[in-house]
Amino acid sequence: MRKLTVLLGLSLIATGLAVAQVEAAAPKAGTACTKLNQAQVSGGYTYTCIKSGKKLVWSKGVKVAAPAPVASPIPVPSPTPTSVDSPVPTPSPSASPTASDDFLSFKSDMLYGISGSSLTRKAANGVYFVGDSRSESNFDPVRARAFEELNTNTGNTSHQNVEIIYDISPSYPKVLVDYSKRQIEEAARFWNSLFTSPIKVYVHLVTEQDREAIKADNFMAQNLPADFDRFDAKVDRPYISGGGGYWPHSNGTYAELFLATASYLDLSYVNSEWPQVAKHEFVHIAQDYVFYKNGRVRPSTQDSFDLLQPLNFREGSANTIGYLTGFNNLGWASDALDWRLWETLKNSSGWNSLATLADVRTAVELTANHSSQAAFDAAYPIGALMYEWLIGTYGLSAYFKLLNSLSTQSSFEDDLKSAIGLTKDEFYDQTSAYIFKNIQRIRS
């Protein structure tokens, strides 16, 4: 029997969290503020809390700077908490924000904003920051190295091998349009050298108001109606659903990437994973490109596909790269990865308690294929740690080697041996230990 199913990557991100956040009141120049040097963005202007005589007042607003060209995928982490586009004056030592100013527990609700070209994150104190005060030593060395590997300029300052064609729905939230495009452009630059021939990427930014429009695209038509139902129902927090892949169509071989969300999306009430979805999906384009570039025939079943690209590799490494390149700094990326794992731990009891190293080892095996919905869901965070470990231990070049071997090898085992010299069992054993260590840290 021939199957109509298209074997493509799809990231579906949802949450049951439903806590609305109350935004701080918009600042007005000259009115009282409480924290010296605090910055707040409102209406396209940045206001800073300054001293005027004995009082603390909001400064005259400074227009938020236009986005500057970005050469590397994302900015390097800031060593100190940088208040949003804080213009002047340079804070005196006594007025410097303390480490706790930008603190946010990964178990809490993570809200992000967009200021100019930057992502901002709301700290526990309600203030939005663009940086994170924690130093690299606060994080697992493997994670820190993986972050550094992924955020060191790959040498691509443009994406001449990637032509991006946008289809942007008029209903796509305006606040996300430029941000989404920047993320996609950054991903295109990151992966540019992998593409040995020019490719086209059709990018669709759509909402539940595009039900009829997506019918003309099989990829979206197969994957988005259920998301649109959820957005229409408005019973849970909106999210960004993504899909990405590269495959032959009737009118040529090209990539497609979609980001779908609710037209009424408000950044103060949205699933916290949204900043990394575009980069996650672009990984699938890269995976498919190398997989098929030497004329490999599309596997006819999901099982045979999973043998060549295990699910925890396909979605897991997309998560590794999505998270570690989708946020401004190591701290936020780490918090987001921890949150994702935390959510999995909360919900995994019926499937695998992940209580012991043996449990984790079993979970690694189970997440290699579509063994169950729970395994599918867990493949994202578990696989993310597996490939964080690979990149943090062997470097990004090893991941590229692994990826490129997809085009020629007949099994994933061969891919691993070729890339890092480990058998699949050895790789699974070592990554299980790393995952278990992270689980213990999170549970402590």
Added chain:
Amino acid sequence: MAALIIGSLLLSGTAHADTTMTPAPIPAYQFPPLIDAPVPDALEANLDAATADMPKPYKDRCHVQQNLTSTTASCLYGNLSSKTTIVLFGDSHALSWFPAIEKLAIAKKWRLLSLTMSSCWPATIPAWNSTTNLLMTNCAIWRKNALAQISKTKPYITFVTGTRGFATTDASGNVLAGDAKTNAWLTGMTMTLTSIKKASKNTILISDTPTSEPPVIDCLYFSPDSIAYCGTPVATAIDTNWLTIERDLAASVKVTWVNPTEWICNTDPCSPISNGALIYRDGGHLTATFALQLEKPLWGAIAGQLS
């Protein structure tokens, strides 16, 4: 049973009160048997894509979805600077005609305005969604605005068509069936066509197309050696009773009636393929590729009747 009089047309049960003014029912179609053949290789290779072989107003966000009332797109095609505008109006079955009508507009250097909404019947009647069991209140809003746009546009030609698989209710919200449903449709279509006639120099009512027994694409996958196996019996595909009702309505309201049945099905069973193109992408919608083939017969049918 209450009778409804529309011009010379009276429906009461199965009887026609004025048989002298009402043409005879359309006889059952007698077609030669379909000569079996395998699915052409080029088509077989692209069956995956056939479900999305749709007219471009879908992608252009011109086909209004059920829970909206309008689109922000202009939905103009063809020669945008032309002073002659033609209009396509109706539901998704109307939109199936877009490729043919756009091709006609391009050939004649006319401007084409596409006004369609999902599951919103052109007849001025409540649109009942049998899947959700809800009244689609947005349809009435969209239809009223679309008719107003036609009035303002003053088209040279307006093409109107819609599915015979509609559902509607009475004023109390009861879902209608049988003659009551047909009579409601006749009343609603008369209102719609009368409104369009006031603005449009020529109004064309195209009868609904024959249907296909779904899922034709899956069937061709499973049986690539026999297109006949995936054909639809004429008795299933063609509803001669409905064709008669549409024809008589057109005569009653004095608009041009086009019957496309034999352009789409002319064998028994109806073939799923015509000139190498898949005819249907699902049970009731033509593929855009096939619909392009309908431009010539459509023009042939109306050219001599335009004022």
